[in-house]
Amino acid sequence: MKEFVVIHDFLVTEAIVGDWDGQEELVAERINEIYHTLYDLAEEDIETEVLMALLALVWDTWIGQESLPDIESEDIYDWCRHILDNREQHLYQE
Structure with missing residues (x-):
């Protein structure tokens, strides 16, 4: 459930x-x-x-992207x- 995730724990x-x-x-x-x-x-x-797994993807996906400041x-x-629409593809890759 969404309310159990504290977004402030992820902010940088x-x-x-x-x-x-x-x-x-x-x-x-x-x-x-x-x-x-x-x-x-x-x-x-x-x-x-x-x-929480989807939020973890944010850092893993974006921190190395040179385009990040311009997005x-x-x-x-x-x-x-x-x-969100393709979460199975992103979370359950082997």
């Missing part, structure tokens, strides 16, 4: 994202926007473990919607 700061050539604040904002968007879009009755909110929304 400039210090956590590492060196982004002076764009650390922007990168932290983008990562946190992705976390919030994914959480907000998730259905209320999503299994806690599933939501738009619309693209973040689209990615989050895709992850």
